[in-house]
Amino acid sequence: MAPTRALLRSARPLLSSPASPVHHHQLLHDFLAPALFSSSSRRSLSSTPPPSQATPATTNNAQSHSRDGGAQQKPKKLKPLTPEQQSFLSSALRVNQAGELAATLIYTGQTPPLISRHPHLRPLMEHMYDQEASHLKTFNTLLAKHRVRPTALYPLWSVMASGLGWGTAIMGREAAMACTEAVETEIGDHYNSQIRTLLSMVTEWEEQGYDVGDEFRELIGTLRRIRDEELEHLDHAVQHDSKKAEPHWLLTGVIRAGCRGAIWVSERV
Ligand SMILES: [Fe+2]
Numbered sequence: 001m002a003p004t005r006a007l008l009r010s011a012r013p014l015l016s017s018p019a020s021p022v023h024h025h026q027l028l029h030d031f032l033a034p035a036l037f038s039s040s041s042r043r044s045l046s047s048t049p050p051p052s053q054a055t056p057a058t059t060n061n062a063q064s065h066s067r068d069g070g071a072q073q074k075p076k077k078l079k080p081l082t083p084e085q086q087s088f089l090s091s092a093l094r095v096n097q098a099g100e101l102a103a104t105l106i107y108t109g110q111t112p113p114l115i116s117r118h119p120h121l122r123p124l125m126e127h128m129y130d131q132e133a134s135h136l137k138t139f140n141t142l143l144a145k146h147r148v149r150p151t152a153l154y155p156l157w158s159v160m161a162s163g164l165g166w167g168t169a170i171m172g173r174e175a176a177m178a179c180t181e182a183v184e185t186e187i188g189d190h191y192n193s194q195i196r197t198l199l200s201m202v203t204e205w206e207e208q209g210y211d212v213g214d215e216f217r218e219l220i221g222t223l224r225r226i227r228d229e230e231l232e233h234l235d236h237a238v239q240h241d242s243k244k245a246e247p248h249w250l251l252t253g254v255i256r257a258g259c260r261g262a263i264w265v266s267e268r269v
């Protein structure tokens with residue numbers, strides 16, 4: 001289907017990243033701290049070395065330059081990410097992008113068999129596809145911005161997601177909806193867990209008197225919005241009889257286990 005091809009095409013430059021393998025590890029190692037905090041830290045660096053050379057002092061948020069020479073307000077600093085936090089964030093963006101690609105392909109695979117037998121489902125399928133395509137675009141942008149490599153198993157997930165979408169739609173409307181129910185349940189949990197981790201980072205920084213930074217807050221807001229849309233898809237699936245799929249427990253159990261496995265692998269590979 002054309003939109004999917006376009007998405008894959010747009011994702012391809014990420015797959016065949018021009019960065020040489022030699023530099024790859026290095027890029028992964030330090031991508032997030034300067035990038036996530038760029039907008040505020042760069043404000044403070046107008047006459048200082050580039051962000052990649054940042055020392056703790058240069059990560060200060062110089063928004064708080066004294067106003068008229070005498071601000072009493074304490075300057076708030078941005079705390080650089082620890083290697084563990086950088087690694088968490090790069091894994092999170094990578095797995096989210098893989099999941100959203102899979103979601104677009106599941107709906108792309110489901111739509112033709114489904115709407116040929118149930119034309120009234122076309123608007124719903126288009127609506128869900130459009131939201132998934134927008135999620136994928138969001139993570140494509142974030143991966144490129146923070147120079148995170150996509151999962152190495154991108155092609156495998158693509159084939160499996162398309163097969164899952166098409167296969168469940170062939171089984172019938174209820175099975176297709178059970179697939180959506182299973183996938184969106186896992187994805188909703190997955191986003192919730194990421195949001196919890198990011199919020200605990202925010203709490204820690206705030207307790208230590210650091211600024212959180214607009215970009216980090218924006219990321220949390222984006223994840224919350226996407227999580228809500230995934231849960232909306234879950235509701236649509238249940239409203240359209242996902243629970244009537246036969247055998248529901250087996251279908252959703254297998255698909256949910258598959259999602260968890262794919263998430264686990266994509267976070268690492
Ligand atoms: Fe999505």
Ligand SMILES: [Fe+2]
Binds near residue numbers: 132184230233
């Ligand atoms: Fe979704």
